[in-house]
Amino acid sequence: MNKTLNPTFQKKNIGIGRRKEATARVFLIPGNGQLLINKIAGEKYLQFNANYLNKIFAPLKALNLDKQFDIIVRVNGGGLTGQAHAIQLGVARLLCQFDNNNRIILKPIGFLTRDARIKERKKYGLRKARKAPQYSKR
Structure with a gap:
């Protein structure tokens, strides 16, 4: 990467997306239209899965910007599906940060909705979050 692009890597120009872990x-x-995830080509990182790639580029395609931006991502935690969803949310949030009018287009499609379903914590006395030990009457 050349030095002229470094000003875009600032705290104010970051889109954060989360999904599960x-x-x-x-x-x-x-x-x-290049995709770079954790310094690896996006297609290789996502194992050439077209569904994941389409999901990531969907907010850009909705705004007809799919060949105007390169996406650079640092992602950690979870699996590939959760990471793809997190990247999609981050891209959508960043597009809204650039231009507030993009929000009007992306919000009804559901690109700005954070999927809040996360793993439930394990409770004491149980084997998992809800699985209880077998009950014995005698």
Whole structure:
């Protein structure tokens, strides 16, 4: 990467997305539609899964910006599905940060909705979150 693009890697130009245990920090820089996840080409990182790639680029395609930005992501935690959803949310949030009018388009489609379903904690006296030991009457 060249030094002229570094000003875009600032705290104010970051989109954060979360899903389950996955957290994605997304940067958008002017480019031609490349995807870089954890310094690895996006297609290779997502194992060439078209569903994951389409999910990530969906907010850009909704705004007809799919070939105008490169997406650079730092993601950790969770699995590939959770990471793809987290990246999608981060991209959508960052697009709204750039131009507030994008929110009007992305909100009804559901790109700005955080999926709040996370793993339930284990409770004491139980084997898992809700699984109880077998009950014996005698």
